[in-house]
Amino acid sequence: AAGVIQSPRHLIKEKRETATLKCYPIPRHDTVYWYQQGPGQDPQFLISFYEKMQSDKGSIPDRFSAQQFSDYHSELNMSSLELGDSALYFCASRQRGGSTDTQYFGPGTRLTVL
Amino acid sequence: QKEVEQNSGPLSVPEGAIASLNCTYSDRGSQSFFWYRQYSGKSPELIMSIYSNGDKEDGRFTAQLNKASQYVSLLIRDSQPSDSATYLCAVNAYGGATNKLIFGTGTLLAVQP
Numbered sequence: 001a002a003g004v005i006q007s008p009r010h011l012i013k014e015k016r017e018t019a020t021l022k023c024y025p026i027p028r029h030d031t032v033y034w035y036q037q038g039p040g041q042d043p044q045f046l047i048s049f050y051e052k053m054q055s056d057k058g059s060i061p062d063r064f065s066a067q068q069f070s071d072y073h074s075e076l077n078m079s080s081l082e083l084g085d086s087a088l089y090f091c092a093s094r095q096r097g098g099s100t101d102t103q104y105f106g107p108g109t110r111l112t113v114l
Numbered sequence: 115q116k117e118v119e120q121n122s123g124p125l126s127v128p129e130g131a132i133a134s135l136n137c138t139y140s141d142r143g144s145q146s147f148f149w150y151r152q153y154s155g156k157s158p159e160l161i162m163s164i165y166s167n168g169d170k171e172d173g174r175f176t177a178q179l180n181k182a183s184q185y186v187s188l189l190i191r192d193s194q195p196s197d198s199a200t201y202l203c204a205v206n207a208y209g210g211a212t213n214k215l216i217f218g219t220g221t222l223l224a225v226q227p
Contacts, residue, residue, distance in 0.1 A: 033214060042202060042217040043158065056214055090157055092215075101146050101206060101213055105157040 002026055004093050004106030012112045013081050021076040021109045025093030031055075032074040033092040033103060034066060043090060049074055050096060081113045117141060118205050120218035128226050133190040135221050137203030140184065146206035146213070147179055149188045151199045152220065158202055162188065193225045 005024040013019050025032050031050045035043035036059075045058035049068035060066075063081075068074045078085060088110050092103040119138045127133045135149075146165055150158035162177040164170045164186065170177045176189040190197055200220040207216045 035215075042219045043215075045214040045216070048214060058214060088155070088157075100163060102148070102160060102163055103215060104160065105150075108157045110155070 004091055004104055006089075006091050006106040006109050008109060009107065010110050010112075012114065014114055015081055015083065017081050017113075019078045019081060019111060021078070021089050021091075021111070023074045023076070023091030023093075023106060025072050025074070025091075026095075026104055029093035029095045029104075030072060031094045031096045032068055032072070033094070034060075034074070034076050035090045035092065035105075037088040037090065037108075038084075039087070041087075046076070078111075083113050086111060086113045116218065117207070117216045118203055118218035120201075120203050120221050122219055123222040124224050125221055126224045126226060127193050129193060129195060131193050133193045133197065133223055133225070135188040135190075135201050135203075135223065137186045137188075137218055138184055139186070139203075139205045139216075141205065141207065141216075142181075142184060143208060144205045145208065147177070147186045148204040148206070148215070149175075149177060149186075150202040150204060150217075151197075152202055153199045158204075161201070190223075193223075195225045195227050198223055198225045 033048045034046040037043040046060040048056045052068045066076045091106045149161040164177040178187045203218040204215040
């Protein structure tokens with residue numbers, strides 16, 4: 001079965017640089033979530049989209065922005081990177097109105113800021 | 115106080131034993147509960163979801179939910195070394211349009227061969 005695809009899988013950036021993370025949800029899933037997981041931490045919700053509209057916002061820094069496109073893929077844009085942004089970034093998708101509200105996670109992007 | 119609480123562990127059990135993982139949550143209005151397994155550096159993988167009070171069994175896994183006590187647990191029977199991982203309890207937080215997940219800090223399970 002198709003899964004959530006994230007790219008790139010690994011990314012190394014310098015402080016103050018920008019980064020763009022991409023997420024391709026499971027086919028027919030219309031809702032995308034972004035989570036950030038720091039070392040030894042639990043995943044923290046950043047932002048979500050439903051039908052290309054932002055639907056909920058969590059602890060996402062103002063330096064970060066995201067959007068969902070017409071093909072339902074989503075991109076997380078991160079600017080003025082800081083050392084503390086080093087983390088695993090997961091995208092999850094879900095089919096709203098499906099039989100369950102289960103979110104399925106992608107493999108993640110490991111961002112390292114030097 | 116975190117919204118979802120778990121013992122961080124490590125919980126060490128011998129191979130073949132039952133592992134019992136516990137989770138409490140603070141939002142009494144929560145409706146959906148999930149257990150995810152996460153290997154180091156990998157993404158969370160869904161093990162079980164549970165929505166109603168009582169037990170739900172799937173193979174070697176049994177999830178238990180008690181909404182009155184705001185408590186959810188996961189039992190793993192016949193534990194195997196491959197079950198060694200961090201188990202994340204997650205609760206669906208109803209707010210906004212899309213029901214974000216609130217995670218506990220996870221319990222590290224170590225199954226000793």
